[in-house]
Each structure stands twice: as C-alpha cells, then as structure tokens.
Amino acid sequence: MFEYFPGNYVWNLSVVATLNSGGQIDEVDRACRPLRDVATTNEDVGTEDFLKAWTGLVDQLVTQAEEQETAGRTTSADRTYFRALDYLIHAERMQSNSSTERLATYRRCLELAENSFRLAHPNVSRVEVPFRDTTLPAYFSKAP
Secondary structure (H helix, E strand, C coil): CCCCCCHHHHHHHHHHHHHHCCCCCCHHHHHHHHHHHHHCCCCCCCCHHHHHHHHHHHHHHHHHHHHHHHHCHHHHHHHHHHHHHHHHHHHHHHCCCCCCCHHHHHHHHHHHHHHHHHCCCCCEEEEEEECCEEEEEEEEECCC
C-alpha cells in the first residue's frame, strides 16, 4: 500500500481510499504535508489535526467550485464539489465517535453531495424510506 505517512496504517488507508475514489495527489499532498510529523506519534493522536487540514482544503475547493458554477462551468464545479466531498468524508471517518465535530462534518458532506448531484445528476435526490417505526435515509435516482 502507498505510504504517505510511513508506519501509520490508518492514515495511509484514508489517503489511499481518497485517491482511489477521485482525489488528486497534489491536493492530498497540500493537505497532508503539514501533518507528517504528527502522524509519526500514533494512529489516534492527531486525527483532529487531520480533519482541520483536510477541512482547509475542502474550504478552498468549495470556493473554487462556487466560482466555477458562477462562471457557468458546471461540469468543473461538479467535479470540484465531488472531490471536496471525497476528502471530507474520509477525514470524518477517521474521527472518534465521540468527536464534537463529527456530526457537523457529516452534515457538510451531505451538502457537498447535494451540490454535486444538483449539477451532474439532477435525477438524484435524498429520500426517507419508511422502515418499521422509523425511516432510513437514501438516495433515489429516477430512470432517464
């Protein structure tokens, strides 16, 4: 496996998963380079730093996507929103289940997904599927 952070399996797994799902190596490098020292401590220490670094990258990409969308470059904006989602969802998954930032980060991931779908896949929408005494969230894709 590619090891951006030598000896840190969990962090490397997130980097590889991000790259395998559409991330760009230069963007990953920009987010990860400042984290190289903290990554040597252990897999749990620094995950908040990881989230902050990747959130900084996501903020830049969202600004870029908004500019692209305003300029009418919707395909570029879609791809940029999708990469922002890719980075943020992998950083969110590394957080402790008791992290105070986790729910807000997840909700932001849903917003980024909505932005991407709105531009590239307008037939996709979030729905609530009835199940027993509750509902389950899902995405519904209308047939073309």
